[in-house]
Amino acid sequence: MTLKLGLPKGSLEHATVDLFRRAGFLITVAERSYFPAIDDPDIECMMVRAQEMARYIEDGALDCGLTGHDWVVEGEAHVHTVSDLVYAKQSFGTVRWVLAVPNDSDIQSVKDLEGKRIATEGVGIVERWLERNGVKAEVEFSWGATEVKVPDFVDAIVDITETGSSLRANNLKIVETLMESYTKFFCSKDAWEDAWKKQKLEKIALLLKAALDADGKVLLKLNVEASNLEKVKDLLPALHSPTVNPLTDDGWYAIETVVDESVVREIIPDLKANGAEGIIEISLNKVVA
């Protein structure tokens, strides 16, 4: 029994290998090879373009893989979502598919596209969106660098953007958002119905999530006297209840808690002001709530 796992070739490649490493799987990518080694004999890896991943999972050529939700929609692929992989501070952020036109264009909504020419990497997404809106337009496939094609070659583009800065740099404005997308861990319907594969998929998903969760979190440890215990506990984020332990020193307690790295700079001064001592912050590799 082996699980065939597709990894996205290209811009997410490094981030994916790094995520698996933190989850406990060592993936070794030999230069120019599309078949990386992984230190789990139950898994066989293959590098596949994000755009084509869902097609080959649906076919059963792959059991599972990581790719964007958008490319599943583009290919209308019938696949099962094992888990989302979107978190703050990650390379796996959210992207948007947007309709963009020159700053001085008259196009203000999808309705104004009637009879126009549109370039995009996702012809299916755009054609179905136009159909839902009752608009007829010419949609052409773009091999890349879509944002420089307006206004010389086409009237509008539908492009993928994270911050919009590349569009602005080309003097384009965003008119509409067609969809949002982020990376997910997908598998085929068949793999999900196979007991061994389902269990393996759930284990991998749990470990990927544990590594992603650890990325923005740290362990805070501190000591506090009984009289300050409640004040200090109140300052800690409510989400995860802290571990509290009496010390042998009379009337002192040791507190440990996992907190978001982003709140540490806010709460440390308050903790100290309220009697906490011996505050230390430690990095984490994995967190399972």
Next chain:
Amino acid sequence: MTLKLGLPKGSLEHATVDLFRRAGFLITVAERSYFPAIDDPDIECMMVRAQEMARYIEDGALDCGLTGHDWVVEGEAHVHTVSDLVYAKQSFGTVRWVLAVPNDSDIQSVKDLEGKRIATEGVGIVERWLERNGVKAEVEFSWGATEVKVPDFVDAIVDITETGSSLRANNLKIVETLMESYTKFFCSKDAWEDAWKKQKLEKIALLLKAALDADGKVLLKLNVEASNLEKVKDLLPALHSPTVNPLTDDGWYAIETVVDESVVREIIPDLKANGAEGIIEISLNKVVA
């Protein structure tokens, strides 16, 4: 009047800019910009994917551009060829579109593709080729890394190759060659009929060719006495007749000739053995025969 010139984005980008520099045009590519500057006010440059170049020349969005003959065929574009750009020792070598299958596949010719599944970056080229051969097969578009898709995802691929080494490294064999292709300098039908643009196009083509021709050639200069003159002239390649000039020293002649760099190491020992003196070799920037 300006001439809109498309330059191929991607693997040929550096070689193209370098060729224009040697031809006498300084192209400056700002990072992340698709509109390089050129030091000729009559020309406006734009970076365009090789696959899309012919489409936009045919449309008239560009007047001219450099791209492979294959992509013109794929898009069935109606464009005019100004000149070929294929020479020894160049990055602009010849590529082949080939049908490749696993080493142990039963497919031995196009006829065996009936009912099979084929991945390729040139769906149009393959579909018309199958039709000419009376074969029905499923052709799917590949976003890249086509060579790793057999046999897991498809039965055969049609891929672009120069030496075949990447195919062999993936345990594939070449069954048929669909077409050969190399880089050409194309323009639109309209540009070719415009007198000003036609003259400009011919000038650019002449200079590009002069730079390419100089690449594998050197100037040889030598002195020889009258008695050895004919023997020495016979040793020089027949193609380009040498310039012979009497010197003021009685009975001596100075000879100059442009020769292929690759023959120099063969003829210099022979020239010296036959009485040539003061042999020197000089590099060339441009050669116009």
Next chain:
Amino acid sequence: MTLKLGLPKGSLEHATVDLFRRAGFLITVAERSYFPAIDDPDIECMMVRAQEMARYIEDGALDCGLTGHDWVVEGEAHVHTVSDLVYAKQSFGTVRWVLAVPNDSDIQSVKDLEGKRIATEGVGIVERWLERNGVKAEVEFSWGATEVKVPDFVDAIVDITETGSSLRANNLKIVETLMESYTKFFCSKDAWEDAWKKQKLEKIALLLKAALDADGKVLLKLNVEASNLEKVKDLLPALHSPTVNPLTDDGWYAIETVVDESVVREIIPDLKANGAEGIIEISLNKVVA
């Protein structure tokens, strides 16, 4: 309300950005920009030369900033010291301003400078020092590479040095030390009297200090039987009292303590020799005593 923060441009730039990152503030320095972004909306950053920092804090153009004590002295600036930033294992080490002369020079002390010519980057520091010593000499400003100017251009130099190696490499010897200096976090008198700014300054100072303190410290954890408890506790540095906790296993205690990284290699062998088991060492991000 915003706090205007000056960061030192140049050799300390990277170390400063790194220190703030460990303290919890993400500073992003765009290439060629002097206005880095910081992920705290209450703060505005600006890159300023260390030599000029105090001048602009005194003026009120900046509320606060990091720079060397020496440049405050050179400019005789009236600013408030929020905190020192000098610690072992830091880029923010101590430097010395020294009088250096050629190895074979007759100058043996400040008294021998009478009538001589001296090059330095700190004209004010040197002139006041000469005056205090009742010596008259010509002091000239040096734009850098001061150490190569003796003996061809001047008789002596006053230069900044950490280890003296650059001086020795130029065959110079150190005759006197004018002052020692290290990096401090300064603010203007006005900022210190503004309640909101003062509280903000103290929070930043606390977090910078927590990150610096963590740099040379680690968490040691170990288990010990009751009979060895006192011996082991005596081996731990007295400064920070350890956390001691009885385990469910009869008669064993778990001990945790933060210690200087530099003593670990001394005490681990002793701890083991005195019955400590399961000793582990963990890195720390921040420490607040």
Next chain:
Amino acid sequence: MTLKLGLPKGSLEHATVDLFRRAGFLITVAERSYFPAIDDPDIECMMVRAQEMARYIEDGALDCGLTGHDWVVEGEAHVHTVSDLVYAKQSFGTVRWVLAVPNDSDIQSVKDLEGKRIATEGVGIVERWLERNGVKAEVEFSWGATEVKVPDFVDAIVDITETGSSLRANNLKIVETLMESYTKFFCSKDAWEDAWKKQKLEKIALLLKAALDADGKVLLKLNVEASNLEKVKDLLPALHSPTVNPLTDDGWYAIETVVDESVVREIIPDLKANGAEGIIEISLNKVVA
């Protein structure tokens, strides 16, 4: 009293400096200098070729050093082994000295070497091995690149190999293994008999081992209810008994344990399935069992 420590120059240099850093000693290697600085005033470092290390330890020019067991054997040096330094996941892996011949050679064992010519970097090792086997052959010293010398220059080689891949790449096959070797920490007989030096050597060995041991291990922390306590403890590796602590929350326990990094991905899913909560994983710098 100082301890003179030899560090191996060359391929193990970086790994050695890194190991000492993790053990608590900062070694600074100035470019082109053979005398690195170390932040322990009791130790003086020197870079020495691995091949020459044992010679200079035996001489007393060095008190101790790291080098391969093989080079001690080659030089028949009388030195004392303080400790082995071979661990999984380390640069300090095991190598073999092997007899290698061309794939098509008739040589099948040491007996077939009678009258042949052998190249090697370890002439002493090979000559004594031949003598023990009663074989007479010509052994010549090789300056390196030994594997390319057969069959043109010699009949066989004795070479050092880790995986054999370089031999295979040169169409050689391994016929016999003369010895295995790995890196050890050696000292002179005199140093081992000096009380102060012996204690110092043992301390260094303990710290090097603590750093090597930490390399493949992590700290797992988790909380569990009383009813699940035994099940969860059974899932943890038996080797190191975990630290168990009751929490103030009724009926909950905190568990901490050091485990091999390689088993984490197996046990985390099981721990969670059996009621463990708040599982976190933390990196370790040193481990002393």
Next chain:
Amino acid sequence: MTLKLGLPKGSLEHATVDLFRRAGFLITVAERSYFPAIDDPDIECMMVRAQEMARYIEDGALDCGLTGHDWVVEGEAHVHTVSDLVYAKQSFGTVRWVLAVPNDSDIQSVKDLEGKRIATEGVGIVERWLERNGVKAEVEFSWGATEVKVPDFVDAIVDITETGSSLRANNLKIVETLMESYTKFFCSKDAWEDAWKKQKLEKIALLLKAALDADGKVLLKLNVEASNLEKVKDLLPALHSPTVNPLTDDGWYAIETVVDESVVREIIPDLKANGAEGIIEISLNKVVA
């Protein structure tokens, strides 16, 4: 007799060494050394900051050096100009000293500076300029990054600019130009009056100029029949008369001429159209008209 030559340390360093190399002098700059070696025993080199060069030439510590005209003016140094070093396609372009103010400032000319505060690297240049204009203002020395000091620290700046892009990027506008400057080869009055040094200085200047002149020029060679000789000669730039030589082949002439590289792409097509054959272009190292 030796000539002491100052070379500008910093941004022009590489361009200067390269210029001397093309002129025939090999300068070797050892890392961290300020005394480059030169392969002419009559010359001793020293790296000196551009700002300080004129001071040390005036003093006689150096005989000559390359620096900007502006720094001579700033220091009011009495030195002799051996030659200008400004040419197209060179790193030694022209810079301007300009008065720059924020885009929204009211300052429209030097007259509006009355009572204002100005930062600059050239305090002398600015103070004398204000005095000539009868304006009183506070001028302060800037250590660099002058353009970021307005409007927070000063009202206006006088800065050095080539294209103005850095000023525009900081939202500044140029109000007045104080002076233009470019690199010159200077010597001391004494050196110029010493016969041996004067001759040496003139030789160096001639060779530097020959190398600079060659930079934008190439040698064109071509053959032409008698009937086309005059037409072809008319196409060649009038400035340098071409070398014309009859060949042994009846009625053919060989023409050689040095032309600006920038016109080659214009005249080659015309030359060919008018009967020129065997056109070749060759690079030049030095040109002395």
Next chain:
Amino acid sequence: MTLKLGLPKGSLEHATVDLFRRAGFLITVAERSYFPAIDDPDIECMMVRAQEMARYIEDGALDCGLTGHDWVVEGEAHVHTVSDLVYAKQSFGTVRWVLAVPNDSDIQSVKDLEGKRIATEGVGIVERWLERNGVKAEVEFSWGATEVKVPDFVDAIVDITETGSSLRANNLKIVETLMESYTKFFCSKDAWEDAWKKQKLEKIALLLKAALDADGKVLLKLNVEASNLEKVKDLLPALHSPTVNPLTDDGWYAIETVVDESVVREIIPDLKANGAEGIIEISLNKVVA
């Protein structure tokens, strides 16, 4: 028939490949391979350590190769010298074998070595030299970094040096020079007696020499009036007589001559002062006198 050519592995590798390229042979060195490809089917290349080259040429395992004269002496190899390869401006410069001792050593000549210990990479050279001088001393082989071994390990060293700077940096002084050495092109006695190999060796030597000769030479071209012709000719180096040609312009002559690059800077000023015009300098690839 093939010629087996040995190329020196190590510090001369790049310079050797570059020399062959300029001579007209393209050598391609694959990473980690000792058998470079060459674009001449008559030649087979192999990388061999300089120290071992002569041994294998003498054996006949190689027909020919490039190595230092010193290593031939060290091994007392009987080989034939095809040609020297030492020229100004080359990587193939002269080195010296020297006796070096600490600056404060009492050793002042070979006589003082009696009973001392010497480390060297050339044991044979040193032992024979001592014998010739009637001195008995202990000579030990050094694997490298010889210069750091005195005075701690040995009393003196014999080391290879070009400029002596590495010795000086280690506080050593040179006491005696044992021999000078430079790179030569050697062949075996047998190869020199084989007619086909001898002719091939002579051709290669001719082309290597042509490329080396071109390295320090340039082509000077200039025009001069009849009245100045003799004066100008007298200024040109006597070695190579210049080519003189009357121009169609009455009374003018064109002169061409190959000169050493190092004299150009001397003669250009004189040529111009004596009426030469249109002086240009051109680089050369090969020169055969």
